[in-house]
Amino acid sequence: MKGDVNRVTVIILTIMSATIFSSTAIYSAGFSFMIHNLKNDGYINYFPYHLSKNIDNETKIALTEAGRFAYWVNGKKYDLVGLNTPETAVNGSSPAYIEGLNPDLIFIHVVETADYSKVCNKNYCELSYPEVLNGIKKDTDWRVVKYGVTKAPLTVYDYLKDKSDDYQAFSVSYDNSYPHLYFIKKDGNIDIDDFKEALNLSFSEKGVLSYWDMKKKLGFSSIFE
Incomplete structure (x- = not known):
């Protein structure tokens, strides 16, 4: 009887150890990814801040990347993935939904739906609509896609068929x-030259600012002096 109890105890402890190890590994991987994003000097850390001075509260922005970009810029922001906007959270994105927004700026992560490395080898490139189409790898009907992260860019491509x-x-x-793909409405609230100026600054040494500097320049006061 005592031997059976010991065996059960060993099994329980083994399961608990495995669970703790798995949880620790998952947490560690997530924490490392977060630290990587905080430490890297990618343009997206600074671009929204530099662009923000050219965006007013009436500017409409449809986007899939609702983190740093949405944090720094003004305007009316609509999450096409469905994590922050009620309409897309319930019904998902669609070309009709985007058309109803008539956004001044569309910002998407292409995920694995497109590849533009063959037509661009600089910090950024202006693309013609045929180049946008040629870069699309997945000619999938957005209606059959359930996963919002993949569905969102597909709905944008479809929307642009009649809006190129x-x-x-x-x-x-x-x-x-x-x-990262951006679509700027030519007669919208964002001047294309201002957009490119903000991009150029974000890729330059001059445009690299600390989080606290950006907060202060926008009128915020940090807890550090």
């Missing part, structure tokens, strides 16, 4: 690839 003349596309380098 209305927007200027930019493919931007980030983390050794070109996952």
Whole structure:
């Protein structure tokens, strides 16, 4: 009887140890990823801040990257993935939804739906609409896709089929690839030259600022002096 109890105890302790080890590994990986994002000097850490001075509260922004970009810029922001906007959280994104927004700026992560490394080898490139189409790898009907992260860029491509003349596309380098696509409405609230100026600054040494410097310059006061 005592031997059975000992065996059960060993089994329970083994399961607990495995669970703790797995949880620690997952937490460690997530923490390392977060630290990597905080320490890297990727343009996206600074671009929203530099662009913010050219965006007013009425500017409409449809985006999939609702973190740093949405934090720094003004305007009316709509999350196409569905994590922050009720409409897309319930019904998902669609070309009709985007058309109803009539956004001044669309910012998407292409995930694995497109690749623009063959047409761009600089910090960023202006793309023609045929180049945007040629870079799309997944010609999947957005209606059959359930995963919001993949569905969102597909709905943007579909929306632009009838709006290609209305927007200027930019493919931007980030983390050794070109996952970021921006579409600026040509007659919208954001001047294309101002957009490019903010991009250029974000890739320059002059444009690299600390978090606290950016907060202070926008009128915030940090807890450190």
